[in-house]
Amino acid sequence: MASQTFRSIKEVPLEEYFTPGHRACQGCAEAIAVRHVLKAAGRDVIVVNATGCLEVVSTPYPYTAWAVPWYHVAFENTAAVASGIESALKVLRRKRLVADKKIHVVCFAGDGGTADIGFQALSGALERGHDFLYVCLDNEAYMNTGIQRSSSTPYGAWTTTSPPGKVKPAGQMTYKKDLPSIFAAHGIPYVATATVSYPLDLINKAKKGLDVEGPAYLHIYTPCPPGWRIPSEKVIQVSRLGVQTGMFLIYEAEKGHLRLTVKPSRRKPVAEYLKMQGRFRHLSDEDVEKIQRFVDERCAKFGLPPLEAST
Amino acid sequence: MKLGKRISIECSHAASLAVKLANVDVVAAYPITPQTHIIERLAEYVANGELDAEYVNVESEHSALSACIGASAVGARVYTSTAGQGLALMHEMLFIASGNRLPIVMGVANRSLSPNLNIWGDQSDMMASRDCGWIQIYAENAQEIFDHTLQAFKIAEDERVLLPVAVCFDGFHVTHVIEPLITLDQEEVDRFLPKHRRAIYRLTPDQPSTWGPVASPDVQTELKVQNEWALNSSKDVILEVWREFSDLFDRRYTPLEVYRVEDADAAILILGGFAGTARIAVDKMREEGKKIGLIKLRLYRPFPMQEAKDVLSKVKAVAVVDRAISAGGLGGPVYGDVRNVLYDVERRPAVLSFIAGLGGRDITVKDFMKIGERALEAADKGRSGPVVNFIQVRM
Amino acid sequence: MADSKPTVKNLPIAGIIFTPGSAKEYNTGSFRSQKPILEAKLCTKCGMCWVYCPDGAVFVNSEGMYEVDLKYCKGCGICVEECARKAIKMVDEEEM
Numbered sequence: 001m002a003s004q005t006f007r008s009i010k011e012v013p014l015e016e017y018f019t020p021g022h023r024a025c026q027g028c029a030e031a032i033a034v035r036h037v038l039k040a041a042g043r044d045v046i047v048v049n050a051t052g053c054l055e056v057v058s059t060p061y062p063y064t065a066w067a068v069p070w071y072h073v074a075f076e077n078t079a080a081v082a083s084g085i086e087s088a089l090k091v092l093r094r095k096r097l098v099a100d101k102k103i104h105v106v107c108f109a110g111d112g113g114t115a116d117i118g119f120q121a122l123s124g125a126l127e128r129g130h131d132f133l134y135v136c137l138d139n140e141a142y143m144n145t146g147i148q149r150s151s152s153t154p155y156g157a158w159t160t161t162s163p164p165g166k167v168k169p170a171g172q173m174t175y176k177k178d179l180p181s182i183f184a185a186h187g188i189p190y191v192a193t194a195t196v197s198y199p200l201d202l203i204n205k206a207k208k209g210l211d212v213e214g215p216a217y218l219h220i221y222t223p224c225p226p227g228w229r230i231p232s233e234k235v236i237q238v239s240r241l242g243v244q245t246g247m248f249l250i251y252e253a254e255k256g257h258l259r260l261t262v263k264p265s266r267r268k269p270v271a272e273y274l275k276m277q278g279r280f281r282h283l284s285d286e287d288v289e290k291i292q293r294f295v296d297e298r299c300a301k302f303g304l305p306p307l308e309a310s311t
Numbered sequence: 312m313k314l315g316k317r318i319s320i321e322c323s324h325a326a327s328l329a330v331k332l333a334n335v336d337v338v339a340a341y342p343i344t345p346q347t348h349i350i351e352r353l354a355e356y357v358a359n360g361e362l363d364a365e366y367v368n369v370e371s372e373h374s375a376l377s378a379c380i381g382a383s384a385v386g387a388r389v390y391t392s393t394a395g396q397g398l399a400l401m402h403e404m405l406f407i408a409s410g411n412r413l414p415i416v417m418g419v420a421n422r423s424l425s426p427n428l429n430i431w432g433d434q435s436d437m438m439a440s441r442d443c444g445w446i447q448i449y450a451e452n453a454q455e456i457f458d459h460t461l462q463a464f465k466i467a468e469d470e471r472v473l474l475p476v477a478v479c480f481d482g483f484h485v486t487h488v489i490e491p492l493i494t495l496d497q498e499e500v501d502r503f504l505p506k507h508r509r510a511i512y513r514l515t516p517d518q519p520s521t522w523g524p525v526a527s528p529d530v531q532t533e534l535k536v537q538n539e540w541a542l543n544s545s546k547d548v549i550l551e552v553w554r555e556f557s558d559l560f561d562r563r564y565t566p567l568e569v570y571r572v573e574d575a576d577a578a579i580l581i582l583g584g585f586a587g588t589a590r591i592a593v594d595k596m597r598e599e600g601k602k603i604g605l606i607k608l609r610l611y612r613p614f615p616m617q618e619a620k621d622v623l624s625k626v627k628a629v630a631v632v633d634r635a636i637s638a639g640g641l642g643g644p645v646y647g648d649v650r651n652v653l654y655d656v657e658r659r660p661a662v663l664s665f666i667a668g669l670g671g672r673d674i675t676v677k678d679f680m681k682i683g684e685r686a687l688e689a690a691d692k693g694r695s696g697p698v699v700n701f702i703q704v705r706m
Numbered sequence: 707m708a709d710s711k712p713t714v715k716n717l718p719i720a721g722i723i724f725t726p727g728s729a730k731e732y733n734t735g736s737f738r739s740q741k742p743i744l745e746a747k748l749c750t751k752c753g754m755c756w757v758y759c760p761d762g763a764v765f766v767n768s769e770g771m772y773e774v775d776l777k778y779c780k781g782c783g784i785c786v787e788e789c790a791r792k793a794i795k796m797v798d799e800e801e802m
Binding site for chain 1: 364377384507
Binding site: 009010012014016018019020021022023024025026027028029030031032035036058059061062063064065066067068196199225231232233234235236237 | 712721723725726727728729730731732733734737752753754756757758759760761762763765766775777778780781782783784786787788
């Protein structure tokens with residue numbers, strides 16, 4: 001079935017499947033992302049959620065913010081649990097033991113649950129070709145346990161386990177693991193990146209990922225006010241600047257064909273993005289330049305325009 | 312009464328055959344010696360169309376059980392099997408499978424835990440996970456593997472139970488042996504086990520529910536106790552299912568299998584395949600006029616407390632033979648359980664711990680006779696002597 | 707209150723929550739120190755406040771206008787920042 005694209009915000013369903021009353025922090029971008037992914041999925045879905053902020057804030061017994069069937073098993077095996085669910089639905093439908101309709105399987109996991117502890121299970125599930133949508137909510141650290149670095153933490157970010165010090169002045173000394181590229185290399189039919197400041201782009205990518213036969217991977221950049229040391233009201237602006245500076249590359253790869261879906265006509269210097277966030281406050285000018293060079297090289301590879309002349 | 316057909320079969324394949332006849336919906340599996348033959352045969356069944364199931368070739372045992380958990384939560388009948396390191400890797404998921412009340416059936420081909428790498432049999436794998444909340448049944452031979460695997464689905468899926476079941480059997484000494492089996496045809500199995508699982512709780516968009524929410528200190532205790540109650544009360548259903556099986560197919564099972572204990576002074580207690588060797592030793596000693604008996608523990612969890620008390624209070628000494636160590640001076644794990652059970656029995660026997668058969672080392676008839684002698688000696692003297700004894704160890 | 711605490715017997719099996727979206731019973735408005743006030747005459751109904759609200763606290767009322775449900779609004783201020791018409795402002799809780 002061809003994907004029905006939402007052309008404007010007005011077409012996005014009003015129904016909330018991730019309901020108010022959840023206990024996410026003020027300004028939580030994950031919550032925004034989840035609301036919209038679920039709007040794309042609709043009622044006929046089963047959600048598998050890795051351990052993490054989302055799981056914790058949404059289900060303190062006896063409260064649940066989920067209006068759709070939802071399962072939390074553990075941290076590292078979201079994709080494996082989804083494999084079982086998808087396989088079971090397939091065979092039970094074949095044997096006419098459940099209603100004969102498509103039920104989507106959607107995974108939500110953080111960057112730790114995807115880049116680190118859940119990496120193997122996800123790689124296995126993608127290789128096996130299960131029909132499911134895996135959503136990585138990337139807030140670039142282990143926020144649920146109190147802001148520890150993951151392999152998705154960017155170079156130069158302060159976290160409680162990558163603190164800047166005399167020997168390691170930049171804080172996080174390694175570059176962010178490029179998850180979308182890694183999962184695209186599995187040859188799955190759909191890989192995309194998105195962020196909350198471009199909601200239509202996000203929701204349409206979720207929809208495409210759900211509609212495609214086989215595995216889909218959607219990587220969503222979700223700024224975290226306490227973890228990134230930003231005021232809650234600035235979350236969308238930080239997300240937007242992430243795109244405008246080229247820190248977040250927003251694209252989709254359908255059957256290996258890569259296309260930027262949000263392409264800023266002029267690219268802003270990364271310093272604008274970095275200076276909004278307390279987690280980068282310690283960075284030296286050299287560090288900022290280093291990040292700029294890294295981003296420039298990446299943007300060139302992806303066909304983004306060069307950095308705009310400084311104004 | 313038609314009583315099935317006698318065939319000869321590798322014990323591993325007896326498990327596969329039972330799983331096929333149980334008409335499972337999902338198999339998720341990962342290869343590990345000495346369990347692999349089970350899942351190879353299942354893969355063939357699925358590939359040939361003899362079994363209509365989804366076969367998920369997962370990338371680890373952790374994912375095998377995780378996929379089973381997911382599949383079971385949406386209402387499928389599922390099976391996996393593992394051994395040794397594989398079971399250790401599953402450890403975290405074992406608790407979630409039972410805590411979420413999922414009727415998964417798993418074969419465990421008991422294997423020694425590393426280090427050092429050793430693919431052969433002992434029971435240290437399952438014993439390290441014995442508190443995982445699963446029903447644990449130990450099978451001795453092909454027939455028991457076949458019967459207990461079939462029964463396991465019926466027990467697990469009973470709505471008074473809803474717990475996973477591990478059917479355990481010794482790696483190599485049992486799994487790789489070809490034995491006679493009285494099999495059942497599909498029609499006979501269908502009379503015993505419903506063709507499909509009827510899941511009263513499942514994840515479905517028709518009635519959205521939230522599984523695995525966060526539990527505060529305010530409810531975690533009650534949830535754990537709820538599980539404990541479920542496991543303990545599963546015994547009644549297990550006995551009921553075994554009775555029904557015996558009515559249909561004339562093979563009778565009890566939590567403890569008692570052999571020549573009636574007039575015995577002492578008994579050997581063991582679980583698993585080495586009960587066969589122990590039985591021979593008992594017969595030989597009986598020929599010599601020695602009053603020894605054998606107790607085979609079939610149902611390990613829930614522990615058959617009353618049955619164990621009843622039978623053990625008849626003897627003056629019991630030698631518990633463990634194929635695992637409960638590290639730190641406590642002897643074998645089953646020995647600890649047995650002593651625990653006997654503490655409040657008025658006329659309690661002396662209890663001796665023997666640890667033998669680790670990492671695939673044979674326990675011979677002679678070994679069992681020595682163990683039997685020690686038990687008789689303790690019965691005579693009324694005390695245990697050295698509590699923990701390692702058999703056949705070069706000190 | 708103590709009497710209404712769940713027991714082994716009355717807890718649902720495995721602690722499964724059978725009421726979808728029961729979090730709606732939970733008041734997250736208490737997180738807030740400031741609250742958003744929407745000036746209706748400036749609103750163009752673009753819906754961005756609804757889109758960006760992490761808490762699903764913005765809804766369309768019976769007159770077709772966007773409104774903030776203060777039972778859930780945590781006062782993050784995203785709607786104020788993202789409103790193109792500056793139709794929403796934050797005021798201290800005590801102010802009316």
